[in-house]
Amino acid sequence: MSIIQVNNLRKSFGTNEVLKGIDLTITKSEVVVIMGPSGSGKSTLLRCLNFLEEPTEGVIRIGEFQVVTGGKANSKRKKEIRELRKRTGFVFQSFNLFPHKTAIENVMEGPIIIHGTKVEEARILAKALLTKVGLGDRCDYYPAQLSGGQQQRVAIARSLALNPMVMLYDEPTSALDPELVKEVLQVIKDLAREGMTMIIVTHEMSFAKDVADRVIFMDKGVIVEQGTSEEIFLKPKEERTRQFLSIVK
Amino acid sequence: MDVTIIIDSLPSLLKATLMTILLAAISIIIALVLGFFAAIVRILKVRILNGIATAYVSIIRGTPLLVQIFVIYYGLPQIGISLDPISSGVVALSLNAGAYLSESFRAAILAVDNGQMEASLSMGMTYSQALRRIILPQSLRIAIPTLSNTFIVLIKDTSLVSVITVTELLQMSSLIIAKTFEPLTIYLLAAAIYWILITFFTTILDKLEVRTSKYLVR
Numbered sequence: 001m002s003i004i005q006v007n008n009l010r011k012s013f014g015t016n017e018v019l020k021g022i023d024l025t026i027t028k029s030e031v032v033v034i035m036g037p038s039g040s041g042k043s044t045l046l047r048c049l050n051f052l053e054e055p056t057e058g059v060i061r062i063g064e065f066q067v068v069t070g071g072k073a074n075s076k077r078k079k080e081i082r083e084l085r086k087r088t089g090f091v092f093q094s095f096n097l098f099p100h101k102t103a104i105e106n107v108m109e110g111p112i113i114i115h116g117t118k119v120e121e122a123r124i125l126a127k128a129l130l131t132k133v134g135l136g137d138r139c140d141y142y143p144a145q146l147s148g149g150q151q152q153r154v155a156i157a158r159s160l161a162l163n164p165m166v167m168l169y170d171e172p173t174s175a176l177d178p179e180l181v182k183e184v185l186q187v188i189k190d191l192a193r194e195g196m197t198m199i200i201v202t203h204e205m206s207f208a209k210d211v212a213d214r215v216i217f218m219d220k221g222v223i224v225e226q227g228t229s230e231e232i233f234l235k236p237k238e239e240r241t242r243q244f245l246s247i248v249k
Numbered sequence: 250m251d252v253t254i255i256i257d258s259l260p261s262l263l264k265a266t267l268m269t270i271l272l273a274a275i276s277i278i279i280a281l282v283l284g285f286f287a288a289i290v291r292i293l294k295v296r297i298l299n300g301i302a303t304a305y306v307s308i309i310r311g312t313p314l315l316v317q318i319f320v321i322y323y324g325l326p327q328i329g330i331s332l333d334p335i336s337s338g339v340v341a342l343s344l345n346a347g348a349y350l351s352e353s354f355r356a357a358i359l360a361v362d363n364g365q366m367e368a369s370l371s372m373g374m375t376y377s378q379a380l381r382r383i384i385l386p387q388s389l390r391i392a393i394p395t396l397s398n399t400f401i402v403l404i405k406d407t408s409l410v411s412v413i414t415v416t417e418l419l420q421m422s423s424l425i426i427a428k429t430f431e432p433l434t435i436y437l438l439a440a441a442i443y444w445i446l447i448t449f450f451t452t453i454l455d456k457l458e459v460r461t462s463k464y465l466v467r
């Protein structure tokens with residue numbers, strides 16, 4: 001049973017069509033890495049899945065939550081979108097931690113506000129999650145007091161706190177100094193091993209080889225080709241994929 | 250310069266200072282509420298109210314406070330709205346500061362990085378939850394320096410309502426001078442009192458800014 005089902009997803013900004021009919025099916029526990037040149041629509045695709053961008057056309061289903069795109073922004077639809085967002089964790093390139101809250105407060109915020117969890121319970125959950133991402137000793141630090149890698153790990157813990165069905169990552173390590181990339185990728189690898197369903201936009205090839213069940217290559221708003229990391233990296237069928245890989249390598 | 254004049258006039262001046270503080274305090278509270286709602290209405294682009302708030306801010310910022318005071322005190326009775334001098338003063342000062350505060354609040358809310366709203370929404374928060382829990386606390390810190398500035402201007406502007414016979418600090422000074430013929434001494438005394446008041450408030454607000462910024466310290 002697929003956990004994400006996307007049909008004919010289209011998104012235009014004005015006259016600029018950025019996503020030109022994306023079809024995507026993702027099964028439970030699958031780890032999908034999306035690659036492609038800058039401007040090919042990777043971020044827009046992820047953001048549409050979370051309705052941070054409103055798709056122009058198409059159908060998105062995550063779990064049993066289906067939201068019809070292009071509908072009216074009435075309160076029923078807004079609620080549907082919120083329900084969908086509650087079940088998808090989104091990790092941003094720029095972390096977007098809440099700077100006025102400590103690490104543990106960042107992680108507690110979702111359970112308290114979204115799930116109505118009691119503060120003490122939320123604290124226990126948050127502490128466990130921060131420990132899981134290796135930051136059990138940084139609970140009371142403000143984001144400004146943490147390194148980029150630590151901030152991104154807090155951000156992952158913050159998403160996990162809502163117990164999502166799927167995690168979406170938009171270039172989670174692109175804003176990091178090279179020596180901090182590994183610690184974040186390690187956390188994502190651990191989640192993959194635990195069976196978390198994930199879509200990851202990244203250019204980290206060796207990471208993709210390690211964790212990806214499937215690699216998708218996107219260009220100019222379409223999926224050019226997809227397959228296992230070996231198929232895509234070692235014997236790409238499409239010329240565009242070859243060109244891109246020669247640059248990234 | 251005669252020390253006895255200072256000693257004699259000080260009690261009256263201090264009493265009038267209380268009126269100045271009262272005018273400023275009531276006006277700032279109303280102005281904060283007014284400014285906050287005007288800012289929110291404009292940010293959310295609430296139908297009709299957005300237009301009203303925008304016009305309000307533009308009119309207040311585009312006209313002198315003294316003219317606003319005259320319109321309210323001398324003009325409104327013509328259409329049946331008669332306010333006593335103190336109420337007129339409070340209304341004028343609140344409307345005036347409210348417009349400036351609305352601009353500060355609006356700028357401060359817009360200054361919070363858009364990623365904060367996106368992170369909140371992506372968790373499933375409603376827009377108003379995100380505003381209350383995530384955006385506004387950060388805007389407050391950003392707004393404090395300009396809030397502080399508006400407070401200072403407001404305290405100074407209370408002196409303008411002396412023209413409609415409110416016996417605040419400046420009006421009282423003039424009354425005393427009419428009897429003592431000591432303008433230099435008395436006005437300097439009034440100036441000193443304003444300075445102390447304003448320094449007191451800026452110190453408090455500076456402390457508040459430091460406190461609300463503690464999370465930014467590495």
Ligand SMILES: Nc1ncnc2c1ncn2[C@@H]1O[C@H](COP(=O)(O)OP(=O)(O)O)[C@@H](O)[C@H]1O
Pocket residue numbers: 013018036037038039040041042043044045
């Ligand atoms: N909010 C927006 N408004 C207008 N154009 C946008 C917006 N977001 C993205 N785009 C455009 O969409 C295209 C794809 O962008 P994006 O999805 O960010 O690509 P990628 O993440 O693959 O680099 C780009 O041409 C970009 O300029």
Ligand SMILES: [Mg+2]
Pocket residue numbers: 042043044170171
């Ligand atoms: Mg991108």
